[in-house]
Amino acid sequence: xxxxxxxxxxxxxxxxxxxxxxxxxxxxxxxxxxxxxxxxxxxxxxxxxxxxxxxxxxxxxxxxxxxxxxxxxxxxxxxxxxxxxxxxxxxxxxxxxxxxxxxxxxxxxxxxxxxxxxxxxxxxxxxxx
Amino acid sequence: xxxxxxxxxxxxxxxxxxxxxxxxxxxxxxxxxxxxxxxxxxxxxxxxxxxxxxxxxxxxxxxxxxxxxxxxxxxxxxxxxxxxxxxxxxxxxxxxxxxxxxxxxxxxxxxxxxxxxxxxxxxxxxxxxxxxxxxxxxxxxxxxxxxxxxxxxxxxxxxxxxxxxxxxxxxxxxxxxxxxxxxxxxxxxxxxxx
Numbered sequence: 001x002x003x004x005x006x007x008x009x010x011x012x013x014x015x016x017x018x019x020x021x022x023x024x025x026x027x028x029x030x031x032x033x034x035x036x037x038x039x040x041x042x043x044x045x046x047x048x049x050x051x052x053x054x055x056x057x058x059x060x061x062x063x064x065x066x067x068x069x070x071x072x073x074x075x076x077x078x079x080x081x082x083x084x085x086x087x088x089x090x091x092x093x094x095x096x097x098x099x100x101x102x103x104x105x106x107x108x109x110x111x112x113x114x115x116x117x118x119x120x121x122x123x124x125x126x127x128x129x
Numbered sequence: 130x131x132x133x134x135x136x137x138x139x140x141x142x143x144x145x146x147x148x149x150x151x152x153x154x155x156x157x158x159x160x161x162x163x164x165x166x167x168x169x170x171x172x173x174x175x176x177x178x179x180x181x182x183x184x185x186x187x188x189x190x191x192x193x194x195x196x197x198x199x200x201x202x203x204x205x206x207x208x209x210x211x212x213x214x215x216x217x218x219x220x221x222x223x224x225x226x227x228x229x230x231x232x233x234x235x236x237x238x239x240x241x242x243x244x245x246x247x248x249x250x251x252x253x254x255x256x257x258x259x260x261x262x263x264x265x266x267x268x269x270x271x272x273x274x275x276x277x278x279x280x281x282x283x284x285x286x287x288x289x290x291x292x293x294x295x296x297x298x299x300x301x302x303x304x305x306x307x308x309x310x311x312x313x314x315x316x317x318x319x320x321x322x323x
Contacts, residue, residue: 012283045285045322048214050206069200069208070193070283094206098197099143108193108283116141 185275192279
């Protein structure tokens with residue numbers, strides 16, 4: 001059971017569209033994740049897989065990334081080593097994201113405001129991480 | 130209690146599984162819907178080119194969603210990183226799911242390195258549409274070129290996509306060609322990836 005986790009979804013245009021914190025060290029975590037975006041950019045074109053595993057380290061925190069077909073990035077900052085749990089977490093969130101995307105009234109790249117989505121992501125985080 | 134009907138619990142869409150979706154949708158329902166879409170947009174614009182732009186934007190929204198959905202459903206979560214990969218994805222998978230068959234042909238342009246063409250004898254969206262003479266080069270296939278642009282753009286291959294009628298000898302109705310012209314950065318990246 002990890003004590004630190006920060007999850008953000010970044011759109012194709014490098015704008016965060018969703019954030020979820022486990023604790024309240026918000027500023028630093030988001031800074032780390034944004035800094036990792038450059039690495040993701042290059043790495044995304046070298047492989048056709050979606051799960052990019054751990055791509056960056058900061059002190060004892062690791063950044064894991066999952067890139068969707070539409071180049072929306074799911075980034076997770078964590079201190080655990082549970083790769084399978086993280087992979088299944090990403091896959092479940094991906095399904096939720098697709099359901100949000102299918103809404104014709106949702107503008108791709110805009111903030112995800114659904115509170116139900118937030119609840120489900122947090123429940124998944126508790127379950128998988 | 131007598132008379133108490135079943136209370137319908139509206140499940141949130143996020144709780145329902147994605148599923149395989151409907152394999153088939155009524156053609157006439159789609160034709161009606163599409164014709165309404167075109168007619169509605171006709172009343173909103175002053176100029177033909179604006180009408181094409183609006184249809185293209187409608188298609189773009191579809192393309193953006195189709196890309197993510199199909200990569201998840203059909204391709205088991207593999208992204209396309211190469212030009213030919215994404216083109217054959219559009220030509221086969223997208224066409225098959227949207228129109229029930231793969232596109233007739235996929236060709237590389239001879240004059241320019243960055244041009245590709247997807248040809249179709251008769252686009253499904255144009256099946257029940259005839260263009261009056263005074264509308265010139267207007268093509269309802271702008272909707273389909275919008276879909277293609279949506280898929281390519283969101284996959285990281287920005288391109289200009291247009292639909293054209295190409296007259297064919299011996300055939301009464303002209304063939305439709307979707308012309309895809311990729312942006313410079315796409316070709317550079319392709320060259321870099323080798």
